[in-house]
Amino acid sequence: MADAKKLTKSLKLFDVYAMATGAMFSSGLFLLPGIAAATTGSSVYLAYFAAGFLILPAMYCMAELSTAMPKSGGTYFFLDRAMGPLMGTIGGLGSWIAVVFKSAFALVGMGAYLGLYFDVPITLTAIVLTIGFGLINFFGAKETTMLQRILVTILVVILGMFVILGLADAGVDRIFAPEPSYGAFFNSGFVGFIATVGLVFVSYAGLTKVASVAEEVENPDRNIPLGMTLALLTATAIYTLGTFILVKLLTPDELFGSLTPMADGAAAIGSFLPSDILVFAIVVSAIAAFASTGNAGIMSASRYPFAMAKDKLMPAPLSRLSKFETPTFAILLTVAAMIFVLATLDVESVAKLASAFQLLLFGLVCLAVIVMRESKIPGYRPGFRTPLYPWVPLAGIFIALWLIFEMGLMAIGFTFLIAILSGLWYQHYAGDRVERRGAIYHVGEQMAKSRYDGIETELMGIVHDRTTEQNLAYEEVIAQSVMIDLKSGHYDFEILLERALAEGEARYGIDAEVLSGDMDRNPYERHRLHSRAMVLHRSVMKLASPALFVFRLCDDAQFSFGTEYDLHTVLILLVPEDPVGLDLRITGHLSEIMRAPGFEQRWLDASGEAELNALLVRDEHFLHGYVSEFPALAGQVGRRVGEIDLPGSALIVMIERGAQLVIAKPGIELRDGDRLSIIGDTEDIAALRRS
Known part of the structure; x- marks a missing residue:
């Protein structure tokens, strides 16, 4: 059964x-x-x-x-x-x-x-x-x-x-x-x-x-x-x-x-x-x-x-x-x-x-x-x-x-x-079997002292389940995200936001005014993904697709987000207004992955954008490797991405070409030596692994 x-x-x-x-x-x-x-x-x-x-x-x-x-x-x-x-x-x-x-x-x-x-x-x-x-x-x-x-x-x-x-x-x-x-x-x-x-x-x-x-x-x-x-x-x-x-x-x-x-x-x-x-x-x-x-x-x-x-x-x-x-x-x-x-x-x-x-x-x-x-x-x-x-x-x-x-x-x-x-x-x-508390403990300052934060993560998981028709959106967002290592200096939210706007224009071609607009109506919400990782997310009018910017501390860099936070990673997530709840669904995924045993050390030890990407994507929906590692792609070098036939829903979303990361648009030609990020349903990814 x-x-x-x-x-x-x-x-x-x-x-x-x-x-x-x-x-x-x-x-x-x-x-x-x-x-x-x-x-x-x-x-x-x-x-x-x-x-x-x-x-x-x-x-x-x-x-x-x-x-x-x-x-x-x-x-x-x-x-x-x-x-x-x-x-x-x-x-x-x-x-x-x-x-x-x-x-x-x-x-x-x-x-x-x-x-x-x-x-x-x-x-x-x-x-x-x-x-x-x-x-x-x-x-x-x-x-x-x-x-x-x-x-x-x-x-x-x-x-x-x-x-x-x-x-x-x-x-x-x-x-x-x-x-x-x-x-x-x-x-x-x-x-x-x-x-x-x-x-x-x-x-x-x-x-x-x-x-x-x-x-x-x-x-x-x-x-x-x-x-x-x-x-x-x-x-x-x-x-x-x-x-x-x-x-x-x-x-x-x-x-x-x-x-x-x-x-x-x-x-x-x-x-x-x-x-x-x-x-x-x-x-x-x-x-x-x-x-x-x-x-x-x-x-x-x-x-x-x-x-x-x-x-x-x-x-x-x-x-x-x-x-x-x-x-x-x-x-x-x-x-x-x-x-x-x-x-x-x-x-x-x-x-x-x-x-x-x-x-x-x-x-x-x-x-x-x-x-x-x-x-x-x-x-x-x-x-x-x-x-x-x-x-x-x-x-x-x-x-x-x-x-x-x-x-x-x-x-x-x-x-x-x-x-x-x-x-x-x-x-x-049941009394000794559960530690859960209701949302009523989030009402009022006095009761908030006994509030149960697990309900926030659970509700984010429910938002994910409600939007299963966009199951692959998370993997696509991660595969196309901007990963930035901060080597030294002090960084507050305004500095990170300015950097994200600049990267958004350079990577996604999005006007900085679009990313920074409408903040009065839709301000940033903060959510702890892990004891030392935080995401700031909001919906943005006129934004066509989600954009994620990941900042990781290295060496002597420090975040100045207030004394209550001891962070090594800050993420800025921007999503369209439709579908409602997409920011929470993606945030729920990130929280689930970052709370996995051993993730923090693997994250801090990772080197390079591709390795950080791979850590944030669920294995069953993600493949990362060179063209030569996938028999299904044999003989397809030189063809445009939009013409390549992959199992079921499998999709090439990112190409690492030398020191350059390229979004896999349909008109991009596949080259020998390209390193690919591929997403898809569990069965299709498994079929691609076996091929």
Whole structure:
């Protein structure tokens, strides 16, 4: 079994949409409308609309954190990195428990709807379905999301048809006329309406499930916020219009006591299709809804123990991936837990109680955004930012606390129980295994004394993972960098910057005004790569490609950067404004390499620009040698670089020609005696070595 710890990025925009949409439709539409209408009357559809609006702060905050830290585990990872591993453990285990309960409840509902047409025991059917969806999840995210696409497509098409036919059957007169049989619009007053909003709010809770699989999403900066927004628009429209139609077509007696309100509403539509056909279609859509919730639930729930195991908060086997690149043991644990819940507990009651914990998580996620923003950590670079900060996150915290209060003492007690049990797990299992602290220790001068600098390096690594489509940019930057040895004298930042601007004009042909401009808007940020190495980096308008200048002390030279720094190397890195975070990705690479055992001595002993270059490039992506050392280049001397055929992505980026370093532009001719710097994907470099 593979031990690789990274999940494949295979989820596209429609997969994000399908997962978020499918997770929102189950009991909230096929069971809850009758109960909600009994509380507030004909204003029930307005309660669903208001709940969809109130989920916006949590959605925006979840989208921001997901694009800044698209890692498996979602809510767990965000709370852990923002507020520390204790809060992460509470969030992770609590999220896992809540999703397990809700997914089990969805499969009970699916079994009940299947029971309308087949004589099957509900609980046993739910257990068999759990095992089936678990097997699908085991074979890969693509297989899981393909099923999710099919289920959600069926669901949205049928529900869309229900809305269109329902509005047409009700007619213009009934649509715009009040329903006197329901009494006052707010049947139980405004207080009853607010209570109903809290009741139906949890129908939208599945919207944020996609955050737990953010590590597997392609282009998360675009696909996560856009997919969640489209899913919320779809759910809000169907919930609001669907319940509006139920009020128009059913009497209070028919709706208030119904546990199958959508099927009853379909039976009342008789003007266009035989009612039994539409009822059958609604039953199919209900089965698809419960199935999509159960399927997506297993997928998202399994990512919590997987992510926690990677962070040593749960046993290590849960972090292992199978040959299908899925977290096998985490999926098995999730399936086993769901089977236990189905076989031993009153699933409906426990699932409702777990909803209160989900609301608490929404509030904590909003708080995490405030913590991450105020920590001022350079590596926190979300691709999507919550609008109207800090008011939207603060509103999200208030909404979550208010709705938890509305759910009553039993739900509050269950929430505290989960938190206490999770805290005990951390205390007795994980407390001695981790030294990590959250970004909250970076907020404020007093707390900064205990801050954990490792989170800065980790966030830079995440920025690198987010921009994997530019994987070779780092090697190309290093291969074309300017390496300068300073023999004697005192050097401050202004002197180094002046030297870098001069070298930029000479080496890259970049106007010095371009490199030095816009410093007020984008000042230099400092980051320690190593105890005695520092990089100063910033983005520059109108810069076409990154430029790196490396200054190394030799002999009697000294840096005058202040008494707090004892440095032997200073790097100045300039990058274009797009893609966002490129400076941090390159800086993360540099930090990883410079912290390797034995690097410092090799760096100080290296002689010449080529040897320094070679030390800063990862071996698996880099080759350095004479033309004669590469059989693949035999007979190609005299050809232009752009005409030379190399394996796959392998690319000549630099030529050392005597005492001169030349950027390998396509029109440069290859000469015998040239020493080349070649970059490429791992497999292509290995093939070039073997050739």
